[in-house]
Amino acid sequence: MAHITLDLAHSYKLHPQQDSDYALLPLKMEFEDGGAYALLGPSGCGKTTMLNIMSGLLVPSHGQVLFDGRDVTRATPQDRNIAQVFQFPVIYDTMTVAENLAFPLRNRKVPEEQIRQRVGVIAEMLEMSGQLNQRAAGLSADAKQKISLGRGLVRSDVAAVLFDEPLTVIDPHLKWQLRRKLKQIHHELKLTLIYVTHDQVEALTFADQVVVMTRGRAVQVGSADALFERPQHVFVGHFIGSPGMNFLPAQMDAGCLRVAGHALDLPVPRRLPEGALQVGVRPEYLALAQPGQAGALPCTVQRVQDIGTYFMLTAQVGEQPIRARFSTEQRLPSPGDTVWLQALGEHTCFYQNEELLP
């Protein structure tokens, strides 16, 4: 196990000229020993690049990778003693399940007795004990992916286990099972686990710390709660949550806040810088308000959708769309009505140049 420190940048191009040439912009990051992390971001944001740099499949073009303070930038995956599970299940067709699980240990010349014991433990954990002597090639996709997971976990001294969207090919109902399994394994083995995904639910349920990435930048590292309550960047607000945070253009003029053309009083005393701002508020926190209440905006209702456990209200304030979530017990407005929504409150965040204002 290891404490991983990254201080690097990476470009797939030989002579990067501008920011867009970099797959990873210069970043500094620490991964604590024994932590469960997720790298979350849309496709092409650099999360797989970061993972491959950590595992040693890729050498960063700038900077270095440290494991427990030791420079391993140029070390092979084997030297780093890292395990990685890929998006698509990789199994050795001609081997049985047991041989597949034993493969990383056999390659490291671990004594047979120890291999048998380790394979037994891992198979038990993955609920594959009954299939140990089957050919791996004939199994279903999720069983194959479990084998891939098992090969990642079978080495007890592994520095970290990296997952590259490992549940993409798995059926939804099995996804839950496997994710719970991973969580449980993390508790039992206390390994450093780093999980790449573009699915926020997966990231937020799996990891203690989520790294949100976009366009080669890690915009926020934090717990699920922090990402939800205090998105450090407009992108995090958009990306986390379903639907994402509402952002309303605002203007601070001589101490007076104007949001979407309406002058609003700040309910909580707050000092905001002058100039263009953005007001961010989660649909969950947009409550109905009395007309003319401090910090509330008049909105024209466009649509009310039943999403099962809650109602989704889509409205417009000026030209700006705004969405709110309501529980099913509430009396709901109908399209065309004007409702007042409480835009400013304790959960409201203010942004300037896409960054959260303290």
Add this chain to the structure above:
Amino acid sequence: MSATTKPVNQKAWFLILPVLLCVAFSAIVPLMTVVNYSVQDIISPERRVFVGTEWFAAVMRDEDLHAALWRQLTFSLAVLLVEIPLGILLALSMPAQGWKSSAVLVVVALSLLIPWNVVGTIWQIYGRSDIGLLGAALNAAGIDYSYTGNATHAWITVLVMDVWHWTPLVALLCFAGLRSIPDAYYQAARIDGASKLAVFRYIQLPKMRGVLMIAVLLRFMDSFMIYTEPFVLTGGGPGNATTFLSQYLTQKAVGQFDLGPAAAFSLIYFLIILLLCFILYNWMQRMGTADTQGAGHD
């Protein structure tokens, strides 16, 4: 137009008529002509006698045929034993991408573009002990090499020529097979700490099984029917050392004009190839399904 008055579903028959005609004229009619010859003794264009299976019996007893068949099997086996491993090795050492890959592909494929009899001519000159580069060099090195005089030398020369001509085909097939392996397999192998040999044994070889099956079948059938190259190079000699089945057949049909026995042997030859391919194909298929479905049996 009777076709339009028939029930609609019967029209479909007319659609397969062109195929039926093609197959009839390209395969069935010629084959039946051979069958026709194989059961008759044609004394003159006007006089012919039905002889039943007599030609077949005669051919089966022919010592020359036994020798040719044995020679042929040994040759085809040798071709497979040399070309398949060599092709795999070549494919493994070919660069995977970039301009080097394209250049190497062209160079490797070059020998496949040369017509059969040109290949024979090239080697005939190449191996000559007076002016040929290979023959002269070997003789200069103290080896008394002569493909026209020494039966073993002739046999080996034909084998080397076939290897030179056709190993690239095996290599190209294997190369295609190798390229279709996703990168994740190699990455996973690196993570698992697999050696180069283990990567070959557990990833590359199993993933190449499909193309190797095609390569073995193609090379077996082709080498079993080899005719032009040894004909140009050695003419089947010295003695009968390089007289393979096709050459034996030609000697019978064209050289001695024994149409009856030649026709009978043609059919036997055809059946042998059909049978061997059937066995080979099924064996390899079973190997494949044992790999993927073995789970259910153990």
